[in-house]
Amino acid sequence: MAAVLAASILSADFSRLGEEIREAEAGGAAMIHVDVMDGHFVPNITIGPVVTAAVRKVTGLPVDCHLMIENPDRYVTDFVEAGAEMVSVHLEATTHLHRTVSRIRELGAKAGVVLNPSTPLAALSETLPGADFVLLMSVNPGFGGQKLIRPVLRKARELREWIDREGLDTRIEIDGGVTLDNLDEVAAAGVDMIVAGSAVFRSGAARSNAARFVRRLAELANLEHSC
Numbered sequence: 540m541a542a543v544l545a546a547s548i549l550s551a552d553f554s555r556l557g558e559e560i561r562e563a564e565a566g567g568a569a570m571i572h573v574d575v576m577d578g579h580f581v582p583n584i585t586i587g588p589v590v591t592a593a594v595r596k597v598t599g600l601p602v603d604c605h606l607m608i609e610n611p612d613r614y615v616t617d618f619v620e621a622g623a624e625m626v627s628v629h630l631e632a633t634t635h636l637h638r639t640v641s642r643i644r645e646l647g648a649k650a651g652v653v654l655n656p657s658t659p660l661a662a663l664s665e666t667l668p669g670a671d672f673v674l675l676m677s678v679n680p681g682f683g684g685q686k687l688i689r690p691v692l693r694k695a696r697e698l699r700e701w702i703d704r705e706g707l708d709t710r711i712e713i714d715g716g717v718t719l720d721n722l723d724e725v726a727a728a729g730v731d732m733i734v735a736g737s738a739v740f741r742s743g744a745a746r747s748n749a750a751r752f753v754r755r756l757a758e759l760a761n762l763e764h765s766c
Contacts (some may be wrong), residue, residue, distance in 0.1 A: 595622025
């Protein structure tokens, strides 16, 4: 099965956010990824539940909220009520991770655990079976437009082997530095969801850029199937 594109609005033009989201959807994006930053856990401040609710109103795609914030337990309810179908929290920022993941699922959303590039997979040992997905950061979180940290692809392959070995349904998402130039090797790492922001939105051609990603992912899936 081909990986799907999650279009991150971090690099979108917020003066025409609704249009840009609809363009990415028309180009074949399967999800809208919302990066939430608090200026404490990461050195940037972005958006909250109000913008998430606005995103929910302009698209029928799943809204995927990535909480790069301290004390995410305080806010998961707000984001689910704002329309997020997927909510992910950082292992590094969550004191009681099992409780937070369980709460997200109780609210009816898919629960994800996020690992920064330097956090080893072993940190997931007690949490992986209870997570709907794992988000691997392939840049240090906080800003869009960074270059892919390639050792994270090895981590993705190892996680894929772990999930398959245990017979889990956990999906893998990767976020950071993904472009058309490195898409082939990112997809080959066994991920299910690929987040792209700058490469989709920054040139002002969200529809055509998203379509290029989706076409290439389909081509890669066909190549793998024919082998």
